[in-house]
Amino acid sequence: xxxxxxxxxxxxxxxxxxxxxxxxxxxxxxxxxxxxxxxxxxxxxxxxxxxxxxxxxxxxxxxxxxxxxxxxxxxxxxxxxxxxxxxxxxxxxxxxxxxxxxxxxxxxxxxxxxxxxxxxxxxxxxxxxxxxxxxxxxxxxxxxxxxxxxxxxxxxxxxxxxxxxxxxxxxxxxxxxxxxxxxxxxxxxxxxxxxxxxxxxxxxxxxxxxxxxxxxxxxxxxxxxxxxxxxxxxxxxxxxxxxxxxxxxxxxxxxxxxxxxxxxxxxxxxxxxxxxxxxxxxxxxxxxxxxxxxxxxxxxxxxxxxxxxxxxxxxxxxxxxxxxxxxxxxxxxxxxxxxxxxxxxxxxxxxxxxxxxxxxxxxxxxxxxxxxxxxxxxxxxxxxxxxxxxxxxxxxxxxxxxxxxxxxxxxxxxxxxxxxxxxxxxxxxxxxxxxxxxxxxxxxxxx
Amino acid sequence: xxxxxxxxxxxxxxxxxxxxxxxxxxxxxxxxxxxxxxxxxxxxxxxxxxxxxxxxxxxxxxxxxxxxxxxxxxxxxxxxxxxxxxxxxxxxxxxxxxxxxxxxxxxxxxxxxxxxxxxxxxxxxxxxxxxxxxxxxxxxxxxxxxxxxxxxxxxxxxxxxxxxxxxxxxxxxxxxxxxxxxxxxxxxxxxxxxxxxxxxxxxxxxxxxxxxxxxxxxxxxxxxxxxxxxxxxxxxxxxxxxxxxxxxxxxxxxxxxxxxxxxxxxxxxxxxxxxxxxxxxxxxxxxxxxxxxxxxxxxxxxxxxxxxxxxxxxxxxxxxxxxxxxxxxxxxxxxxxxxxxxxxxxxxxxxxxxxxxxxxx
Numbered sequence: 001x002x003x004x005x006x007x008x009x010x011x012x013x014x015x016x017x018x019x020x021x022x023x024x025x026x027x028x029x030x031x032x033x034x035x036x037x038x039x040x041x042x043x044x045x046x047x048x049x050x051x052x053x054x055x056x057x058x059x060x061x062x063x064x065x066x067x068x069x070x071x072x073x074x075x076x077x078x079x080x081x082x083x084x085x086x087x088x089x090x091x092x093x094x095x096x097x098x099x100x101x102x103x104x105x106x107x108x109x110x111x112x113x114x115x116x117x118x119x120x121x122x123x124x125x126x127x128x129x130x131x132x133x134x135x136x137x138x139x140x141x142x143x144x145x146x147x148x149x150x151x152x153x154x155x156x157x158x159x160x161x162x163x164x165x166x167x168x169x170x171x172x173x174x175x176x177x178x179x180x181x182x183x184x185x186x187x188x189x190x191x192x193x194x195x196x197x198x199x200x201x202x203x204x205x206x207x208x209x210x211x212x213x214x215x216x217x218x219x220x221x222x223x224x225x226x227x228x229x230x231x232x233x234x235x236x237x238x239x240x241x242x243x244x245x246x247x248x249x250x251x252x253x254x255x256x257x258x259x260x261x262x263x264x265x266x267x268x269x270x271x272x273x274x275x276x277x278x279x280x281x282x283x284x285x286x287x288x289x290x291x292x293x294x295x296x297x298x299x300x301x302x303x304x305x306x307x308x309x310x311x312x313x314x315x316x317x318x319x320x321x322x323x324x325x326x327x328x329x330x331x332x333x334x335x336x337x338x339x340x341x342x343x344x345x346x347x348x349x350x351x352x353x354x355x356x357x358x359x360x361x362x363x364x365x366x367x368x369x370x371x372x373x374x375x376x377x378x379x380x381x382x383x384x385x386x387x388x389x390x391x392x393x394x395x396x397x398x399x400x401x402x403x404x405x406x407x408x409x410x411x412x413x414x415x416x417x418x419x420x421x422x423x424x425x426x427x428x429x430x431x432x433x434x435x436x437x438x439x440x441x442x443x444x445x446x447x
Numbered sequence: 448x449x450x451x452x453x454x455x456x457x458x459x460x461x462x463x464x465x466x467x468x469x470x471x472x473x474x475x476x477x478x479x480x481x482x483x484x485x486x487x488x489x490x491x492x493x494x495x496x497x498x499x500x501x502x503x504x505x506x507x508x509x510x511x512x513x514x515x516x517x518x519x520x521x522x523x524x525x526x527x528x529x530x531x532x533x534x535x536x537x538x539x540x541x542x543x544x545x546x547x548x549x550x551x552x553x554x555x556x557x558x559x560x561x562x563x564x565x566x567x568x569x570x571x572x573x574x575x576x577x578x579x580x581x582x583x584x585x586x587x588x589x590x591x592x593x594x595x596x597x598x599x600x601x602x603x604x605x606x607x608x609x610x611x612x613x614x615x616x617x618x619x620x621x622x623x624x625x626x627x628x629x630x631x632x633x634x635x636x637x638x639x640x641x642x643x644x645x646x647x648x649x650x651x652x653x654x655x656x657x658x659x660x661x662x663x664x665x666x667x668x669x670x671x672x673x674x675x676x677x678x679x680x681x682x683x684x685x686x687x688x689x690x691x692x693x694x695x696x697x698x699x700x701x702x703x704x705x706x707x708x709x710x711x712x713x714x715x716x717x718x719x720x721x722x723x724x725x726x727x728x729x730x731x732x733x734x735x736x737x738x739x740x741x742x743x744x745x746x747x748x749x750x751x752x753x754x755x756x757x758x759x760x761x762x763x764x765x766x767x768x769x770x771x772x773x774x775x776x777x778x779x780x781x782x783x784x785x786x787x788x789x790x791x792x793x794x795x796x797x798x799x800x801x802x803x804x805x806x807x808x
Contacts, residue, residue: 414786
């Protein structure tokens with residue numbers, strides 16, 4: 001029996017279940033609540049609720065989630081209200097369980113409304129919100145424990161912190177691996193397009209006129225993403241690594257229009273710090289420990305095990321499809337592929353009545369049905385082109401009395417500065433094509 | 448850990464060697480395009496001359512109409528008609544610059560003065576009721592093409608004092624609105640235009656790239672597509688929806704409109720033979736730009752040739768009825784080439800066209 005304490009499973013077990021201070025988890029809860037609160041307020045103040053969700057007459061729903069609609073203005077503002085309140089709840093650890101559930105549901109509802117606004121960091125927020133529902137993040141340093149709504153504890157099993165660290169590591173490493181492609185590494189694309197456009201920035205602007213800069217940024221970016229979690233884990237490099245995180249994200253924040261993403265990573269990567277640091281930061285908020293020992297329900301390990309497995313597999317979705325994923329976008333989302341390609345298109349839709357009442361072909365003015373951002377996103381993403389075609393079909397039948405229209409789309413797409421080419425077969429009748437995860441045979445090759 | 452470090456270093460070295468090799472075969476570009484000079488040329492040689500010209504024509508027309516209403520004569524009317532055509536042509540050169548200082552409190556200058564087709568019944572109703580305050584959003588009862596109706600339409604009745612008064616109010620409003628916009632461009636407008644010299648959403652470049660696509664598509668969709676009846680829900684063509692229906696100058700105005708866009712593209716001054724920095728020069732300095740420059744240059748030539756083939760003195764409304772083939776061909780040419788002026792340009796210049804956050808890293 002003695003010998004078994006040195007065997008591998010035992011070692012893993014002891015690492016996973018070694019008690020660690022709850023202060024790390026509490027830090028994460030507070031930072032996350034504050035982030036969601038700030039970014040939601042920013043979103044509301046910028047008037048984006050109105051212009052992204054209420055003004056458009058059509059939304060690009062996710063396959064299987066078509067029932068998620070704005071329905072009416074009161075509902076959307078109500079959901080934003082719930083999101084704000086629940087973010088405060090999570091931040092303070094007040095009515096935490098219900099707050100964390102509401103935060104996850106309201107945020108995710110809003111994200112599922114329209115995929116033209118899909119951002120990896122919004123997806124990340126949903127993922128973290130989901131994880132926080134099941135973690136005992138309110139069991140100290142919180143109003144719930146101060147008010148004795150829950151019994152304050154001292155420590156939690158180490159796997160809970162490891163889990164959050166792993167989740168962040170997956171984001172970075174997947175983003176890094178995605179950068180290992182010839183365009184990014186050998187042609188410095190799309191940075192070769194993006195960086196020179198920033199030459200009017202003060203101080204760093206002139207740098208971007210040098211030809212070698214995009215190459216350097218591309219390589220550094222790839223190396224940073226692939227390795228940073230390890231340098232954060234390793235105690236001797238941790239401080240430098242965190243400084244690098246701050247500088248790196250601030251720099252990308254200045255260079256690109258990426259909203260709150262830099263803030264998200266800067267605020268959440270301190271989960272890699274050791275428990276003493278979190279203890280020190282949160283000391284004034286500590287509540288007297290009432291429950292000496294805490295052991296979570298075993299089912300949680302199964303839940304998070306499955307979660308991690310999914311997280312590890314999702315970035316590999318494009319392997320299920322043939323073709324260049326940057327071109328076809330099949331399996332592209334939910335894989336932490338961030339700022340990897342410069343892509344734009346112009347899509348023109350044509351409609352014609354078929355059968356006995358066949359008439360001449362008419363062309364659609366997209367701005368009558370979509371806002372500028374929706375049109376821009378749709379023009380180069382086949383699943384959205386198909387959705388929009390189906391929406392047009394329905395609209396044309398209702399509004400103009402078409403009976404059996406056929407709709408085709410000519411969309412010219414430019415990827416990473418190459419001259420634009422047809423993305424999909426312009427003769428395909430899109431009304432006959434089904435949505436779903438099956439390979440879209442009407443996407444043309446970009447060769 | 449030492450081993451990892453040295454491996455990492457080796458990797459970086461290997462990669463940088465391979466980069467420097469591969470970067471050789473990409474012709475080195477001069478990526479320091481002077482965006483400030485580009486904006487300055489556009490301001491000095493395109494925007495300011497265009498807005499000054501617009502203001503001056505509107506003011507002349509207003510004076511002529513005022514004279515005419517005091518002492519009507521057919522000669523006065525003839526001069527007013529000629530000035531109207533000049534004014535409508537002057538507007539074409541401002542069409543794209545309908546942002547920034549062109550925004551009035553009641554809407555953009557284009558919406559305010561250049562909405563077509565007009566609603567004659569509604570407008571005559573207002574005239575009969577001597578309602579000349581324009582306190583509504585029925586923009587199809589005022590502006591350039593409302594004036595055109597009174598000057599050119601055989602069914603307009605300038606002996607009717609109410610109609611004459613309405614016409615007078617229309618030209619006064621035109622003169623006043625164009626003067627406000629000209630003044631704004633000449634003061635705060637130009638300062639802001641030059642200061643916003645980046646590539647973010649809201650920068651002058653981003654406004655321009657958006658406006659170029661919008662203005663180009665306005666020719667395709669509203670000056671050609673809708674009159675041709677190419678929009679769903681139109682059972683037949685609707686020649687009554689052409690721009691400048693009553694003066695029958697649609698094609699000449701459309702050509703002027705297209706010329707103004709081509710000038711911006713090529714960096715040519717609007718009303719002189721000077722040339723400077725345009726989108727072509729900008730494209731020469733960015734990755735992938737040469738190819739787009741060549742394709743657009745070809746596209747502009749093709750469209751111009753089609754205009755020549757049709758002859759800009761042709762009546763567009765008649766041609767749509769009698770021989771629409773050439774007009775449809777013109778429309779289709781615009782359609783085919785849209786991508787160059789819309790997505791391809793924005794993409795190569797790395798300009799953000801909306802305020803939404805991008806996918807960050």
